[in-house]
Structures are given as structure tokens and as C-alpha cells.
Amino acid sequence: MKIAVAKEIEVGERRVALVPDVVARLVKQGVEVWVEAGAGDRAFFSDAAYEAAGAKIVSDPGYLWWEADVLLKVGVPQEREDGRSEVEMLREGAVLISFLNPLGEPAIAKRLAERRISAFSMEMIPRTTRAQSMDALSSQASIAGYKAVLIGAAALPKYFPMLTTAAGTIAPAKVFIIGAGVAGLQAIATARRLGAVVEAFDIRPAVKEEVQSLGAKFVEVQLEEETVAAGGYAKEVSEIAKQRTQQAIAEHVKLSDVVITTAQVPGRKAPILVTEEMVAQMKPGSVVVDLAAEQGGNCACTEPGKDVQRNGVTIIGTIDLPSSVPIHASQLYAKNLLSLVQLMINKEDKSLQLNFEDDIIEAACITHAGEIRNSRVKEALATLVGIGNG
Template sequence: MLVLQRWSSARGPVARGVYCALRAFEGGSGPPNPRVILDGNPWTPAGALSSTGISFPRLSRSFAAAGTQGVPYDQLAVGVPKESFEGERRVALTPAGVAALKKAGFKEVLVESGAGAAANFSDADYEAAGAVMGSTGDAFGRDIVLKIRPPHEASEVPLLQQGARLISFLHPAQNKGLVDALAQKRVSALAMDCIPRTISRAQTFDALSSMANIAGYRAVIEAANHFGRFFTGQITAAGRVPPAKMLVIGGGVAGLSAIGTAKNMGAVVRVFDTRAAVAEQAKSLGAEFLTVNIEESGEGGGGYAKEMSKEFIEAEMKLFAEQAKDVDIIITTALIPGKRAPVLIKNHMVESMKPGSVTVDLAAEQGGNVETTVPGKVVQAGGVTCIGYTDLPSRLPTQSSTLFSNNISKFLLSMGPFTGHKGQFCIDHADEARLRRTGDAGGQAAGGRGVADLPAREDSMRVLAAMFNSMLGSQQQESEEEGSV
């Protein structure tokens, strides 16, 4: 998770540290990105920056004096704008999410009129759940703004209040201009794409995994839509129909979802991944796990992969060249955080596939795993259909909005002081001892070896993870205390 807060702290401007950290990851893509800037604003304790751009926070005087307190929910309005990105059908908060926030005591949840229409949530549904409907400006002008896509720098950031809170996907490494614009408006932004995947208690908030799961499912549906045969084998009076054969490259969240979906539809599924841990998971879903004759671990830590040696990539591509001639469908999901997607299926391999075959490249947005992919488009390469959609979750808008809404509303409700009053919002860094104590364990959980070659990132991830542990640990402790009463 990333918490970005930038403006002057008691120790002077903090921007330099932010941008140092940013530069270290410029051009990177994918998950966790390292910037935590804390300030002395009434919603958070004062922060301080170390030379790496990050350090543990110190308490602001107001927090220290008052104990850890936030802003009571009943003084806060939440805004949910309609997503403005062309073709985007999702909405950040469903009527059920509105009801959850209202039940928790938020003063107001204002939803932009028509925000949920493309995901089949009407204004009437929202009003019945307790929302107030309003304009774009109204939604962006609330204290806390919930979105899916990052706000548009030129047209949407100016609508945010000075010092507002924004929770959305941000992809900060790719959106430096946006980060600067948010910083200038003193917006505290929590990036849903930076929530560490391997902290199990934070998985409830992991919207990237929610969306990858949907993308994997939808990839199979898209493949089926363009494939001219059944997936399942059948013996009919008119003759025997062989099952479709599918190769899934990359068995992470999206890949496993694709495997499960294709198996349920009756296809024969083969899987390849550089991480050995995937073998058992794939087999448990009924897929065959393919291997190469080179021993090299692909585990990068944090649930993500590392870049493989040239020899390994060559060996796996030799395997894919053989498979391409045999399978009907190839779904690729290979991702290495912070890198361009590896090109694993070359033009000649696509050309060697049978007419009517289909490729679906989930890594299209990161450059693509398949050489013939055109991001956002479906193209024909000889007799093969190559799908490069970059908006697969949005193509299942009701489902993806529902899961995103659960992720973001639970995330919002998880923040707050964990001692004293409930029903308050703040990003609680008050327990410095806890932060220090949980730092190391958190660092391993969030990044471990996978980020060891990026020292600043590892450092930052440790703090991010510690914040999570602090927030969630406090919560757990509180519920345990409650349970013992």
C-alpha cells in the first residue's frame, strides 16, 4: 500500500525525499511502490523523512496530547465519482458498500448520479442504501473520495478539496505527473495497487488480486467466444468431439482463475510457471504442470516472480514452440513486478498454431507476452485470433464493482485509531514501538528477497508493511480484548 502525503511537516518540506524515492522506481510497473510521507496534519501524526525518503513517524503534539484520535465518521462525507475513463463500466462503491459506510456512521455518502449505471446499480438503488446523489463536482468535493482508476490529472484533480483523502488505484511509478498534482493539492492518497499481497490480514483489501481473478475468468470467456468449437469433449451421434487444449503461461492469481474456469468448461489445461509453488496449485485444479530441464527458482518474494536467466527463457520458449503446434488456446499472464512483460510467444509460434486458435494476452498493458498482441484490440494473425484487451475486469462490471467495493470499503473502515474511540478515521502511526517492532517481520512478508536488489524499495516496503501490521495488529488486539470481556 502506498500512503502519499506531501506538504510541509514541522521539519520543513518533505517533497525532496518523495521524489528521490519516486525516481528510484521510475519506469517500473506493477505492484508495491514505495512512498510514505507523513505530515503533521490533523488526520495523521507528524512524520519525518530519512535519507531513503522514508522513516518512522513521530507523534504530532496534537495526537500525543489527545491520545490517538482521528476524525469522527459523523463529521466526514465520502464521495464516489463516476469513472470517467473511456469505456470504464465499474464503480468504486456499490449500494451495499454505501450501506456499510452509512451503518458505520459516516455523515454522508455522495454518489455521482449515474455512477453505477453501467454496472447495473441504479441511482434508486443507491438512494435506498442511504446515499445522496450529486454531480461530478459534488463527488470529488467530499472529504474522502473513493475511485477505481486514478483521477485524471487535468480534469479531476482540480475538483478535489485541498487536503482531501483519495483512495483508488494510482500506479504511482507510472503516474509521476499525477502524484505531483495530488501533492500540490495536499491530497493524501492511498494506492489500492500498493497493498502488499502476502500480508494475509490485508488480503481483504487486495483489489489487484480481485481484479486479476476476474480478468483470468473473463480471458477464458473471451477465448471461448472467439473459438469455433466446444471446450469440453463429447461423444455425439454425429461423431466424437475432442476437448479443446489450452496452455496457460503464468499461474498467478489470473492464471489460476483461468485454469479453474477452463477446467470447469471441460478443456484440457496445461500450465507453465517459473515458480515451483504454482505446480501444486495448478494440479489441484486439474491442470497438467509443464517443466523444462533447467533448475532455477523463479520465486521473487512477496508472491511475485523474479526475472529468469537467458538460458531458462530460451528453454521455456522452446517448450512453448512445441506446445503452440498442439494447443488450441494460449492464455498468457506472465508478469514480473516493475519490468516489461517478457515476450514468450513469438510471431512464428503464433503462425504455427492451428487455424481457428486463439491467444489471450493478459499482459498486453505491460507490453504483452505474445508478439502479435495489439493492446486493447482483437487482431487476426494468419488464422489465429489474438486478444489484447486491457479492460477485462470492466467487461464484468457488476462482479468487479462488487469485489472492488468490498475491498475499498473494508480498507477505509480498517483505518482509524485502535485505542480510545471507535468510529473515527485516521491513518494511525501512533504506536512507534509497535512500528519498530513489527518492521522487520513486515518487511519480509511484504517483499523479502524479491525487493532486496532495490534497497530503497525494501526499506519503504518494510515501513508500509509495518503500518499494515500496526493497523491490523491493533485491530486484532482490540477484538481479542473485546472477546475476553
């Protein structure tokens, strides 16, 4: 069985799907690993390091993609500069494992099904104890939460910690984290380590203890509806609940030096939680770091990929933060992939074996044998087709 690692072509993407240490583990298990030349360069993993780990370096991407039994990558397949589609570069029956954003871009699932590709989306790994080692959303979100605080601290024209000096005492910065998922919890921990006073809000009351255990104050709001979706993710709530949420957090946003927003709903536009009116009431010099920028943003003033100024407040629309920490992001992602791939390898002859009775394999697979298998992706595609025909 050949496992191939593609070089990412998306602008700004610096991660790589496998790192040399993980390649060495697969090779030791009897798996043949091919790596596209230069695949790890932007993450500081050289072709020589992959060769030393036992991989074969392949300079022709077309050959690598077509010959792969299992193709591993980070981002959604792209259209290349030479006009070729990466989906079309895979041979029928091959396996693709990657972040695929199937709920946000369901058309990709249709194309993969038409090519009879067995596609596994890292976004669809179930949030179960058994699947924790494969949970790439969490491993990458943790990095995003950490980096968001550093970005906020760098943009803030104040110290984060309280300082007592001969010239007087400097009060600590006030940081407000909206959303206490993996990214939010890491942001809380990082902001606390830097010495800030931290508050956090989440529509899921169950996360209160986690927030408090990290030394932050939990901001509560009573919503008279279910707020938790399958797998423990935040659920999209009604407009009334969104308005009540905005009212509850408005005063906390106003008094904060840094606001970090992390609220996202898979496959949906991010909810607006920080309105233009809230931004207008913030102190000049304050900062908003919006981790939901790629889904439209939690702040009404956010522009994805840009830093904008409103009334002296800086709103930072972050994109692909894990890629800005490519060494550790790649190491974590590679271990996530390794755990998933090992479920697919026959222990006896090292051949590919897809067992759809396994709950992880079943949940992560979006296309197989010419069909879209995931019901949520089918619904998203039906909605997209309906919009296109409307």
C-alpha cells in the same frame, strides 16, 4: 467524515468504487457517504438504490471532489473533457483511494504529492493473510481469468468439451495457460469446467501443486535463478531465463487450441513469451488471449485492445476485462475498499485516522504530507526523470 464515490470517466470503464450494500454498511457505522450522480449506472446500480442505502447523490462533480475527506474511485485520475484535472479537483489534505498504477505511471505520484494528497494505491496492498480482504488486484484478476476463457471459447471454431455423438466423437480442446497467478488459476478452473484439457506453465515452481489440484498438467522448466519477488509475485528474470522459458513452452503453444497468457511484472513491460515464430506454428483457427496486453503483451503479435490475425491464428489483446463483468467486479472491489477504509476510521468518533505503524496503511500509501512515501515509486519516478533528461 465524508466519503465520496466518483463517477468513472475513462472510456470503457463500467465499474464503480462502492455498491449500495457497502454504502449502507458505512452509513450504519455513522459515516456520511456522497455518490456522484450516475456513478453506478454502467454497473447497473441506480442513484435510487444509493439513496435507499443512505447516500447523498451529488450532481456537481467539482463540489463532490472538493468536499470529500476520502475520495474513492476505480481508475487513475484523468483529465476531464472540460480541461480540469481530477487531481486538481481534490483539496489539499484529502485522501484518495484508487487503482493508481504508481509503478507504471509514477508521474501521478508526483502530482498527488504536490497537491498534498494522501494517496493510497490498491495495487500496493501487501499480499499478507491480514490484507487478503483488501487485495483488489486478486479480486479483479480472478474475474479477468474467468472472462479470458469465455472469450477464447467464443473465438475458437471448435467445442471445448469432448462430445460423443451419433456422428462421431469430438476431441476436447487443448488449452495452455501461461502464468499461474490468480488470473491463471481462475482461467485453469474455468477451462476445466468447460471440458478442455488444460496445461499450465509458471516460472514459480511453488505453484505446481495449485495447478495440479485444479486438474491441469504443470509444465516445468528449470531456471537457475530466483523467480519470486516480495509478496509472492513473479519476478522479472534475465534474458537467458526468458529464452529458456520460450524454448520450454514452444511445443505446448504449437499444439494448443487456445493459449491464455497472464504473465506480468508490476511497473515493467510484460515479458514476451509467445514469439511470432510460435504463432506461425500454431494450427489455423487457434486463439491467443493476452491478459498482459495493457503492459505490451506476452505475445509478440498482440495489439492492445484489438483482435488481430496471423496465419489463421486470432490474437486477442484484452483490455480491462473486469469492467466487462461490472456488477460482480464492483461488488468485490467495494468490499476490498470497505476493508481498507475501516482501518482508517476512528471507532470512537468516526473521524479519519491514518496510522502509519499499520503495515497495510504504510505499504498502500504512496503520497502523504507533500511527499512520496513509497521507495519503489520514488525509484520509478527517478528512472522516468532520467529517461526524460536523456
